[in-house]
Amino acid sequence: MERCENISIASINSVCTEPAYSTDDCNEEEVAGSPMLCLQPDDRRWALTGVGSWRIACSKVGVERPRLYDKISSNIAWIKSTIE
Numbered sequence: 001m002e003r004c005e006n007i008s009i010a011s012i013n014s015v016c017t018e019p020a021y022s023t024d025d026c027n028e029e030e031v032a033g034s035p036m037l038c039l040q041p042d043d044r045r046w047a048l049t050g051v052g053s054w055r056i057a058c059s060k061v062g063v064e065r066p067r068l069y070d071k072i073s074s075n076i077a078w079i080k081s082t083i084e
Contacts, residue, residue, distance in 0.1 A: 013074040015050045017067050036069040048072055 015036060036050030050069030072079070 013071050014053070015069040015071055017050075017069065 017036065032052050034052035035048055036052065037046045038049045039045075040047050049072055051072065053068050053070045
């Protein structure tokens with residue numbers, strides 16, 4: 001997380017993933033709302049652990065910015081109240 005904070009704008013509710021991109025091409029831009037799935041080792045099921053939020057991209061400013069996801073665990077109360 002420290003490395004992520006040094007090159008992006010992360011928060012305690014964020015998950016910072018993937019190596020930074022080496023180009024300034026918009027073809028690699030993250031779509032907001034995309035899922036972050038992790039394989040659970042105990043039962044080999046996929047679990048939704050994050051939702052794509054944003055990334056500074058498509059310019060020289062955006063080069064070497066990691067992807068940021070909002071943690072599901074940090075937003076579970078809001079998620080439950082919204083779907084009820």
